[in-house]
Amino acid sequence: MLNAIKAEKNLRQEKIEINIQNLSKVYKTNNGSFQALENVSLYVKNEEFVSILGPSGCGKSTILRILAGLEEPTSGSVQVSGEEVKGPSAKRGMVFQSYTLFPWLTVRENIEFGLKLKGMKQKERKEISDRYLELVGLERFADSYGKELSGGMKQRVAIARSLANNPEVLLMDEPFGALDAQTKQSMQQLLLDIWKKEKTTIVFITHDIDEALFLSQRIYVMEARPGRILEEIDADLQLFQDGELVDVEKFMNVKKHIISLLKH
Amino acid sequence: MELQKGKRHQWTLFKIREDIPKKWYFTGVSAAFILLLLIWILLSNLKLVDEVFLPTPAAVVGSFFAALSSPEYWGEIGISVYRVFMGFLLACLLGIPLGILAGTFKLAESVILPVSEFIRYMPAAAFIPLIMVWAGIGETAKILVIFIGSFFQLVLMVADDTNRIHKDLLYASYTLGANRWQVISKVIIPAMLPKLMTTMRLIMGWAWTYLVVAELVAANNGLGYSIMKAQRFMDTESIFVGIIVIGLLGLIIDRCFAYINKKLFPWAEGGN
Structure with missing residues (x-):
């Protein structure tokens, strides 16, 4: 019986959640066209944490926006849960680098925004927002407005707001890019804890190698002009324990390898 | 030291x-x-x-209180306030939806903005003779002057207010499940309200300016007319009083807007 449950769990985790095949994106500009993405293929398994790492201008955010349905691909196929992405949907939650809190709503109302759109009753909404307020540690700020919060707290609200919608995947576009070093570190730990608890599939965009290695199970390294995937790196190496780096040698080796990839 | x-x-x-x-x-x-x-x-x-050109402060203050204690003067104030509010209200009723539309859809922008931009540069005062031909010299004419003076300005400013909302805010609401109509009604409009109030406050100032323009040219009552009449009789004190009353009314309305803004939008950054 237990084995059967385990087997089913494995099967679920092996399921491909995101499948991108030969994705290209060309932008028309005033003087011709600009190839932002060229033949990008990648996959993300269910409950997996995958980072897309690359320099600015490599099109990594474009991939995410196409996944979210906010932009259309020029060619190629983008599937989430076996369905072609046709436009934005609550099934694919997104956290942005800029603070996207609705400033006229309190923290709780922000978290309940998506639920309210779905027409959920207030009692049910409150149960869910209570749960996510606790998950991100903002119970005391439930009735505060955005202007009273720090940058890190705003991003915690953004994460809670996306997760409250119970999305199939969580897309994160350099969410900690604007935070100071200490806040960034505690947010990374928080995100990892949340991921383990919630078992959400996460695609994380960053240009920070340490961040990608700390958070993800797999990393896609990209280059710019045109945006292409250079290599897929296995990052599930038990480099960290309780947030501390334990295998310095292996960490440095992988990091050096990624640096050499990006230099080339 | x-x-x-x-x-x-x-x-x-x-x-x-x-x-x-x-x-x-x-x-x-x-x-x-x-x-x-x-x-x-x-x-x-x-x-x-000479006293005829510049009355003493004491004379102006005396004349000010004399004016405020006469019911006729309150009548002049009343008719002027009525004209300003009607012109302003009309401009808001038409201008705000058009401005939001222009700030939301590029196609609407292409239809609305260049035309408004063009007409904005035509001085509203220059329309007065035309308005008198169209609408005579009744109430409609004065309200129309105020309307023309504030409407095009308002459309442009509201469109700009709408445009200033960060695109990521709209993207975020899409990924939370909002459709286009919900993005407009639940995100764009609430997000722009404080800015809209500030814009309306500014336009109200313009409306007062055009009121005086309208009443100086073609009216037989109102504050602008009372200034005009005073000039004919070389009654400089009353001219001063008229200007001060208009200034005070503007100040009171402006403070009201600021107060309402603060009360309605405690969440807005920066304050008023």
Whole structure:
């Protein structure tokens, strides 16, 4: 019986959640066209944490926006849960680098925004927002407005707001890019804890190698002009324990390898 | 030692864009008003300028209270306030939806903005003869002048207010499941409300300006007309009173807007 449950769990985790095949994106500009993405293929398994790492201008955010349905691909196929992405949907939650809190709503109302759109009753909404307020540690700020919060707290609200919608995947576009070093570190730990608890599939965009290695199970390294995937790196190496780096040698080796990839 | 301290003090008062103690700020404000009053007293009471051109402050104050105690003058105030509000209301009713539309859809922008931009540069006062041909010299004519003066300005500013909402805010709401209509009604409109109020506050100032323009040219009542009439009788005191009353009305309305803004949108950054 237990084995059967385990087997089913494995099967679920092996399921491909995101499948991108030969994705290209060309932008028309005033003087011709600009190839932002060229033949990008990648996959993300269910409950997996995958980072897309690359320099600015490599099109990594474009991939995410196409996944979210906010932009259309020029060619190629983008599937989430076996369905072609046709436009934005609550099934694919997104956290942005800029603070996207609705400033006229309190923290709780922000978290309940998506639920309210779905027409959920207030009692049910409150149960869910209570749960996510606790998950991100903002119970005391439930009735505060955005202007009273720090940058890190705003991003915690953004994460809670996306997760409250119970999305199939969580897309994160350099969410900690604007935070100071200490806040960034505690947010990374928080995100990892949340991921383990919630078992959400996460695609994380960053240009920070340490961040990608700390958070993800797999990393896609990209280059710019045109945006292409250079290599897929296995990052599930038990480099960290309780947030501390334990295998310095292996960490440095992988990091050096990624640096050499990006230099080339 | 004392001298050095004094010197340092001066420097802190003249730091570029830095705050100064409130006490000093209010000293500056009152000094400016007192200076203005002193110059006025000097010029009028010492008869440096003829009384006909510049009445004494005391005469103006007397005339001010005399005007406020006469029911006819309140009638003039009433009709002017009515005209301003009607013109302003009409401009808002049409201009705000059009501005939001232009700030939301590029196609609407292409239809609305260039035309408004074009007409905005035509002085509203120059329309007065045309308006008199179209609408005569009744109430409609005055309201129309105020409307033309504020409407095109309002459309452009509301479109800009709408445009300033960060795109990521709209993207975020899409990924939370909002459809286009919900993005407009639940995100764009609430997000722009504080800015809209500030814009309306500014446009209200314009509306008063155009009221006076309309009443100076073609009216037989209202504050602008009372100024005009006073000029005919060389009654400079009343001209002063008229200008001051219009200024005070503007100030009161402006403060009301600021107060409402603060009460309605406690979440807005920056404050008012």
